[in-house]
Amino acid sequence: MLRGTAAMGVAAAGGLSAGALRPASAAGTPDGGRVAVLGGGVAGLTAAHELAERGFQVTVYERRALGGKARSIPVPGTGSGGRPDLPGEHGFRFFPGFYQHIPDTMRRIPFAGNENGVWNNLISVPEARFARRGGDDFRQLPLGPRARLTPSPEAFQETVGAAISTSLKLPAAEGLYFANRLLVFNSSSDARRVGQWEHMSWHNFVGGHRRSHEFRALLSRALTSIMVAAKEDIASVKTIGTMGEQFLGNPFEVGNDGALDRVLNGHTNAAWIDPWTQRLRELGVEFALGAEVRGLEVRDRRIAGARIVDAGGARTVRADYFVVALPAEQARTLWSADVLEVQPELAAMDRLFVDWMTGIQFYLRRPAEISRGHTAYIDAPWSLTSISQNQLWARKLPEFGDGSVQDCLSVDISDWNTPGVLYGKPAKECTHEEIAREVWAQMREHLDDAGEALRDADLHSWFLDPGITWQAGQGRNVNADPLLINTAGSWQCRPEAHGAIENLFLAGDYVRTNVDLATMEGANESARAAVNALLDVSGSDAPRCRMYRMYRAVELEPLRRIDADRYAAGQPNLFDVPF
DSSP, X not given: OOTTOOSSOXXXXXXXXXXXXXXXXXXXXXXXXXXEEXXXXXXXXXXXXXXXXXXXXXEEEESSOTTGGGSEEEOTTOOOTXXXXXXXXXXXXXXXXXXXXXXXXXTXXXXXXXXXGGGGGEEEOSXXXXXXXXXXXXXXXXXXXXXXXXXXXXXXXXXXXXXXXXXXXXXXHHHHHHHHHHHHHHTOOHHHHHHTGGGSBHHHHTXXXXXXXXXXXXXXXXXXXXXXXXXXXXXXXXXXXXXXXXXXXXXXXXXXXXXXXXXXXXXXXXXXXXXXXXXXXXXXXXXXXXXXXEEEEEETTEEEEEEEEETTEEEXXXXXXXXXXXXXXXXXXXXXXHXXXXXXXXXXXXXXXXXXXXXXXXXXXXXXXXXXXXXXETTOTTOEEEEEOGGGOSSOGGGSTTSOOOEEEXXXXXXXXXXXXXXXXXXXXXXXXXXXXXXXXXXXXXXXXXXXXXXXXXXXXXXXXXXXXXXXXXXXXXXXXXEEEOOTTGGGGSOOSBOSSTTEEEXXXXXXXXXXXXXXXXXXXXXHHHHHHHHHHXXXXXXXXXXXXXXXXXXXXXXHHHHHHHHHTTOOOTTOSOO
16 A cells, blocks of 8 residues: 555755755855854754855854764763773664655765765664563564555555554554554644644544553553653644654655664764764864854844854854754743844744653663664653664774773663652652662663563663753752653744744754654754745755655545545544544
């Protein structure tokens, strides 16, 4: 049914090809114009890349380190004998095969020995393990791109339902019910997705309160909090359904850029961020590190300057165009009364919700033989996922630190608000030592029922993202890098990449994008939209950035047209019936 279709068509023709590495000046200005990019995360670096290739003079202003949440973080003081410090990180990165914007950028970042640049550093992982506490674990059962289906809604429900029931060990009726939910969303028109599903929570959509404990744990909670860092009771059907359309509604990986689950073959800075910033410098991009943006000056419906503070004190940055590429919680502090007078819709960003999803790394004296890919700890109160990195990296961990570390178990903590099993406190209220002990204990509960997979004696050390800082006087942590959480109804609070302020452009995972989720892909996509808007405003005839669309099964398009008429008539989706 899904095989042989084009999953993500190019929505805008004329984009730069993967091999277009030389800058081309914008029309009318020999140097393209001066652009200040405020923020050096994935969105900011993407905007700088696309603009520099088109001949603009770009300066990136970043208060901490380039790469944002995606960067590697050296563990201070751990290197010896000429070895570099152990690599830490905000959280492990993975690159689903349905990502298209990030891979396109990676192909344009040269890397020695790689025909397709940094893109060749992406490798697929062969499995995912779903570990249970006191129960049987199970591993991903890929259907594979060669499987065939009869092109009908019934075949979709039966095949996907059977796959879910088999791989997740659920009753057949519940697998079939969930497949029906996927079919309802996949056959919904754009009008229904925005008008109805955007305003309903995923938990209500899948009827989580009426299903079995296993269903709620695996398909209501795990799919949201563990796989896409969202909350089942507040995340919208539109957001989670879109991800389900990619992860589960496209089981044969039709049109994907690569395998469904991919990671880098080394720590992020070495495999991606450092080559990227090197390439940007070659293109003429300048970086101003230690620069914190404090405000924007508005004059005649334009940004006249950006106020920053750096090592030299306070100053005002002047440029022709300004790209705000800061996280939502930082960007909205710049929306002064003068900004909102011209672009009042930005005030709605105050209603966007951020929460915590942060990583901790455990460095081990022996390899962690847990899974050949990601592991989800289904019953862990802190919604943990992990990956053993040494098996996947080209440069092995004994080449870092003191030479005795054989593996790194990188763990993401997605729930910081639920009490743990050791101290009865949520992670936000635990000291760093307590967080490490609690995460270790929750993983052992899931892994040691079939033998001792994690031994205390093997633990060399651990490293918690330094963005988490303990406030002893308050008895809780603060987080410098929270994550945007897509809540039901929040689409209307998210801005477009360009509005009424002529030379102000927005790039970040809070901007409206097709991926509709706080991800690197969303950050990259939004930056491309910002650059395209800037090119329009500047009158440039440079090629526009390529924009991709998310996968949708073309076989269901007739049903979506029917659904558009049904939605306009106030009727439910054709398949949204009692089940």
